[in-house]
Amino acid sequence: MSADTTSPPSPHDAHELLHRTAPDAAVEAALDDLRAHGQRVTQARRAVLEVLAGTPDHVTADQVVALLSSSHPQVHRATVYRTLETLVEFGLVSHMHGSAGATLYHFASAAEGHGHLHAHCRICGRVVVLEADVLAEAASRSADETGFRLEPSQSVLVGLCAACAA
16 A cells, blocks of 8 residues: 655645636626726726736735736836725735835735635745635624724734744
8 A cells, every 4th residue: 555645735836726726707706896896997907906816926016017018018007006006995905015125915806715814924924825714703703892894805914934933
């Protein structure tokens, strides 16, 4: 009898899989959210969402501009910055401040069954993927006790990854 030598996917691989399995559906869901808020669906908004949905990474606005340069060269840098602000405002994109001080953006609106949260290691900068419901009890308790409604999908938890904690 042979032992199974396959290991579970790394957290980065698992995170990448969440973004690669249904990016088109996730983008369409995000665009539907924009419409539901009375917002226009512009070519720039669609393009930025497509770029962010297609990468598991947390990227700077300049990286989004660079990623768009070949497929959507007409989308100006200033438009990308304004678009990112709008998408963050409506909860479709999350942002965090990286270790070098740059603001990093990440697709927050995911297709059904692909939602997740992020924990950022304050020492090495690694981003760890967390189950979408990891803060459900805290959010419920906050709402019950104070009336404050947490939006965990718009949060990045800061702490220490397993390697740095050791």
